[in-house]
Amino acid sequence: GAVVSQHPSRVICKSGTSVKIECRSLDFQATTMFWYRQFPKKSLMLMATSNEGSKATYEQGVEKDKFLINHASLTLSTLTVTSAHPEDSSFYICSARGVEGAGNIQYFGAGTRLSVL
Amino acid sequence: AQRVTQPEKLLSVFKGAPVELKCNYSYSGSPELFWYVQYSRQRLQLLLRHISRESIKGFTADLNKGETSFHLKKPFAQEEDSAMYYCALLTGGFKTIFGAGTRLFVKA
Numbered sequence: 001g002a003v004v005s006q007h008p009s010r011v012i013c014k015s016g017t018s019v020k021i022e023c024r025s026l027d028f029q030a031t032t033m034f035w036y037r038q039f040p041k042k043s044l045m046l047m048a049t050s051n052e053g054s055k056a057t058y059e060q061g062v063e064k065d066k067f068l069i070n071h072a073s074l075t076l077s078t079l080t081v082t083s084a085h086p087e088d089s090s091f092y093i094c095s096a097r098g099v100e101g102a103g104n105i106q107y108f109g110a111g112t113r114l115s116v117l
Numbered sequence: 118a119q120r121v122t123q124p125e126k127l128l129s130v131f132k133g134a135p136v137e138l139k140c141n142y143s144y145s146g147s148p149e150l151f152w153y154v155q156y157s158r159q160r161l162q163l164l165l166r167h168i169s170r171e172s173i174k175g176f177t178a179d180l181n182k183g184e185t186s187f188h189l190k191k192p193f194a195q196e197e198d199s200a201m202y203y204c205a206l207l208t209g210g211f212k213t214i215f216g217a218g219t220r221l222f223v224k225a
Contacts (some may be wrong), residue, residue, distance in 0.1 A: 031212065034213070035153075042217070043215050044203070044215045046215075049211075049212060091162075093161070095213075097163075104149060104166075104211070105151075105166070106153075106165075106213055108160045110160045111160065114194065
């Protein structure tokens, strides 16, 4: 099956710094990528949807300036948590969907555990 | 409103017993539904989707539009089925909405 690589798997940073998380589709072109946040024992919360070459669409309540998303190519999307604070500590998961007609299946990265001190 | 409801947070069954994970959805359009699974220490992955009408690892799910349900079933649970299961709805805007998830625990 299709593989989505997410890096880093874990990051610890100081409050006020920025952290970049990368999401790559390794063997398929991802027209759409999604970024989720997962709180302990909770479901996935969609943060934003990004299409290659266009601005991301953010869900209500998600700060665009706080969570910068770039989808520069059909195989790479990045999420930058700017000026991170302890409340941003969470598990972030990216997902990619292939070109239309590929079954609308989403393939998930392994996630990134962010801890802000 | 677009919504996916999984009423059970935890489901515990004995090995060999039948299992049913419930999923109800709310959507005005034509739904496309999926079940995703997350095994311990692994990433979320697709288990099955309703349009395929297939059985994966012994699991099946039938879309019931009248009851707006997409329950996941398996006649004989195995220990390796223990995992977190998410029901998901793909909307017309190509946004996937996930249910809260059900943790299945199969006891020996």
